[in-house]
Amino acid sequence: MSTLLVVNSSPFHETSVSRHLSEEFIQNWKQANPNGRVITRDLTTSDLKTVDAAWVGASNTAKDARTAEQKQVLEVSDTLLGELRAADEYVFGVPMHNFGVPSVLKLWIDQIARVGETFSYGEGGPKGLLQGKKATFLIASGGAYDAGTVMASYNHVEPYLRSVFGFVGVTDQKFLSAGGASALMSGQADRATFLKPHVEAIRSQFVAA
Numbered sequence: 453m454s455t456l457l458v459v460n461s462s463p464f465h466e467t468s469v470s471r472h473l474s475e476e477f478i479q480n481w482k483q484a485n486p487n488g489r490v491i492t493r494d495l496t497t498s499d500l501k502t503v504d505a506a507w508v509g510a511s512n513t514a515k516d517a518r519t520a521e522q523k524q525v526l527e528v529s530d531t532l533l534g535e536l537r538a539a540d541e542y543v544f545g546v547p548m549h550n551f552g553v554p555s556v557l558k559l560w561i562d563q564i565a566r567v568g569e570t571f572s573y574g575e576g577g578p579k580g581l582l583q584g585k586k587a588t589f590l591i592a593s594g595g596a597y598d599a600g601t602v603m604a605s606y607n608h609v610e611p612y613l614r615s616v617f618g619f620v621g622v623t624d625q626k627f628l629s630a631g632g633a634s635a636l637m638s639g640q641a642d643r644a645t646f647l648k649p650h651v652e653a654i655r656s657q658f659v660a661a
């Protein structure tokens with residue numbers, strides 16, 4: 453049985469572009485995987501903490517040497533890691549915030565990037581430990597950051613996600629970008645018309661599969 457982990461990070465709901473697209477992805481995935489299981493992780497209601505000295509200390513302590521307090525410090529991280537391991541496939545709804553990922557997604561990444569759990573260092577350098585997973589990133593932004601344009605260098609979302617997920621071993625990655633969403637806010641574009649090509653791009657992923 454396949455399992456999909458859905459990670460959303462937009463503070464908006466009805467008006468969110470990334471949530472609309474992740475929902476479209478879920479519906480298509482469910483059709484393709486009628487017996488599949490979906491795990492949903494909404495980062496805007498997960499109340500994740502920043503990693504602090506106690507967290508880093510606990511993470512860097514060998515598993516069987518951790519104190520009860522250290523185990524407790526890592527509890528949330530362990531839960532998030534459990535979700536990552538349980539799923540074969542991930543989909544992320546990602547709004548661009550200030551040219552990067554939303555702070556709640558960064559908090560989640562800090563919680564799941566754990567030595568000995570999602571990456572290790574060996575003689576050959578770093579090794580990602582989340583093997584055999586695939587991820588789709590559905591990115592919404594107010595502006596457009598197409599390759600070759602002046603604005604492309606401002607896009608720290610896709611390059612960052614590529615690097616950090618590659619680092620933890622998730623190298624099977626797909627990126628779908630819905631740029632230019634500011635036209636919705638200014639009333640220059642109609643929502644259905646704006647979303648259509650992106651919805652079709654998602655559907656086509658499943659037709660091709």
Ligand SMILES: Cc1cc2nc3c(=O)[nH]c(=O)nc-3n(C[C@H](O)[C@H](O)[C@H](O)COP(=O)(O)O)c2cc1C
Binds near residue numbers: 552
């Ligand atoms: C706090 C905040 C910061 C934003 N920063 C950027 C930005 O740096 N570049 C950009 O193109 N759009 C930016 N936007 C616009 C969003 O990327 C756009 O509204 C997009 O649709 C967000 O995804 P969502 O609809 O799923 O929330 C920002 C929006 C918010 C709320």
